[in-house]
Amino acid sequence: MTTADRLNDLITAKEDMKSAIEEKGVEVTGGLTSYADAIDSIKKIIAVKAFNGCSFGYSNTTWNSTGTQHFQTLPIMYVDLEAVTDATDMFNFSDIKELYLYNTFNVTNMDSMFVTCNDLTAIKGDFNTSNVTNMTNTFYNCPLLSISLIDCGSVDTLKGSWTLAGISGLKDLGKVSNLDIDSGVFAYITDLTSIKNIIDTVYDRATAGYSSITLYVDYDVYNSLSNTYINKAAAKGWIIQSFI
Amino acid sequence: MLDILQNTKTDIKLAIHNQNVDVEGGLVTYGDAIRKIKNYETTNVLPAGTKMAYSRSDEIFTQLDFSNITDCEYMFYLSSFQNVKNFNAKSRSWNWAFYKNTNLLTVNGLNTGTAEMAWQTFYGCSALTSIDVIDGSNLIDAGAMFYGCSSLTDFGGIKNLGKCGGLYGVNYPRVNVGYMFNQCNALTRESVVNIFNNLYDLKLVSDGIGTAPPYDFASETIYFPTVVLERLTDEDIAIAIAKNWYVAGSNSTYESNKF
Numbered sequence: 001m002t003t004a005d006r007l008n009d010l011i012t013a014k015e016d017m018k019s020a021i022e023e024k025g026v027e028v029t030g031g032l033t034s035y036a037d038a039i040d041s042i043k044k045i046i047a048v049k050a051f052n053g054c055s056f057g058y059s060n061t062t063w064n065s066t067g068t069q070h071f072q073t074l075p076i077m078y079v080d081l082e083a084v085t086d087a088t089d090m091f092n093f094s095d096i097k098e099l100y101l102y103n104t105f106n107v108t109n110m111d112s113m114f115v116t117c118n119d120l121t122a123i124k125g126d127f128n129t130s131n132v133t134n135m136t137n138t139f140y141n142c143p144l145l146s147i148s149l150i151d152c153g154s155v156d157t158l159k160g161s162w163t164l165a166g167i168s169g170l171k172d173l174g175k176v177s178n179l180d181i182d183s184g185v186f187a188y189i190t191d192l193t194s195i196k197n198i199i200d201t202v203y204d205r206a207t208a209g210y211s212s213i214t215l216y217v218d219y220d221v222y223n224s225l226s227n228t229y230i231n232k233a234a235a236k237g238w239i240i241q242s243f244i
Numbered sequence: 245m246l247d248i249l250q251n252t253k254t255d256i257k258l259a260i261h262n263q264n265v266d267v268e269g270g271l272v273t274y275g276d277a278i279r280k281i282k283n284y285e286t287t288n289v290l291p292a293g294t295k296m297a298y299s300r301s302d303e304i305f306t307q308l309d310f311s312n313i314t315d316c317e318y319m320f321y322l323s324s325f326q327n328v329k330n331f332n333a334k335s336r337s338w339n340w341a342f343y344k345n346t347n348l349l350t351v352n353g354l355n356t357g358t359a360e361m362a363w364q365t366f367y368g369c370s371a372l373t374s375i376d377v378i379d380g381s382n383l384i385d386a387g388a389m390f391y392g393c394s395s396l397t398d399f400g401g402i403k404n405l406g407k408c409g410g411l412y413g414v415n416y417p418r419v420n421v422g423y424m425f426n427q428c429n430a431l432t433r434e435s436v437v438n439i440f441n442n443l444y445d446l447k448l449v450s451d452g453i454g455t456a457p458p459y460d461f462a463s464e465t466i467y468f469p470t471v472v473l474e475r476l477t478d479e480d481i482a483i484a485i486a487k488n489w490y491v492a493g494s495n496s497t498y499e500s501n502k503f
Binding site for chain 2: 016033036048053054058100102
């Protein structure tokens with residue numbers, strides 16, 4: 001190996017380290033000699049351990065009727081779900097603004113997981129939904145929440161309704177051939193882009209030879225959807241109709 | 245120059261190691277090692293402000309540490325776990341803390357030493373059978389605390405109930421015990437005697453109204469369902485009366501209209 005090769009390796013390693021440190025949320029401004037300090041400053045978020053059957057939160061929509069407001073509120077919460085398979089009703093927090101979730105990969109049931117989190121704007125951390133089979137009412141009454149593309153390839157039950165500000169897509173929804181889905185589950189999502197994202201990312205059931213699924217969407221969203229999108233959905237085995 | 249590079253490499257390796265990631269290879273492996281650093285840690289200590297309404301698991305009390313919780317109001321509203329054990333929150337308010345947990349069976353080790361308000365704490369816990377002695381030294385409002393605990397048989401009593409009070413003003417009762425045991429028809433004689441034995445002796449305090457001892461002693465009346473009073477002897481009731489606590493029957497049909 002020549003000196004030039006060694007130098008190139010060193011530069012590559014340096015750039016890789018810099019990227020890795022920045023992926024951990026630490027800005028790197030100095031040279032290689034500053035990297036140790038940068039690594040030392042990687043923050044440790046403290047996440048609360050969750051387990052099956054525990055639920056965080058309350059709904060103050062009823063409780064405010066006392067006329068007093070002496071609850072403490074948690075605007076942000078950090079939760080580790082490594083021990084959780086059933087996250088039913090886990091968050092029912094009308095005042096929570098942001099949730100950082102870690103190790104959600106074991107969760108199979110997200111029934112009503114974020115029910116009435118009506119101030120929630122973001123789910124951060126590592127929101128892995130690849131093993132989730134039940135997404136019934138998962139995002140019920142979450143009108144401020146925007147979520148990134150989530151993996152729905154294992155979902156076999158999707159009932160109730162979701163209310164979201166935005167979604168980047170539902171990867172492989174419908175991959176389970178006998179998906180049990182309420183046709184109006186997305187009828188209260190009023191963001192046109194989100195519905196387009198859903199159509200773009202759902203599973204191609206037509207090619208797989210599965211039965212088609214009807215989805216009702218918001219009246220205004222339906223009227224704004226071009227025939228191109230409605231036809232695109234139909235070609236994948238998803239029939240889009242207007243929810244009155 | 246080489247020395248500086250070597251020292252820098254050692255520093256970076258140590259920094260990665262301090263983040264609990266082992267570094268085996270050369271500098272080119274450090275990037276991946278940094279990516280393995282966990283930027284979160286798991287704790288069982290709940291942050292102040294956490295509420296756990298609708299919880300279903302007894303594990304809450306063995307897995308989580310509530311010592312930072314300073315407000316138990318609505319803490320376990322409409323939950324469905326069965327047993328409370330060693331709940332170590334330090335809260336002034338326990339209002340509605342276990343409201344309508346119809347699966348709740350036993351309560352042990354409740355840290356109520358700082359509790360001032362306990363309005364409807366166990367309201368509607370219709371399956372609750374036993375509670376060990378709890379500390380009421382600072383309680384000023386225990387109204388409807390056990391309302392509707394119709395299966396409650398074994399109760400250790402409320403230590404020093406009546407010791408604290410008067411925060412509403414001297415012309416008001418020392419502690420609100422209205423509707424406290426309504427519909428608690430299963431309370432045994434032994435439980436009620438436990439309650440009497442743990443009452444604070446109101447002859448030790450003044451109500452601020454009278455002119456001079458012994459006329460200005462505070463007094464209170466505590467109510468039980470008639471069917472429970474029928475289980476008591478005159479000697480039992482004398483325990484309470486000796487502390488200026490009067491005992492009366494109540495079949496009040498007060499209902500919570502809050503929810």
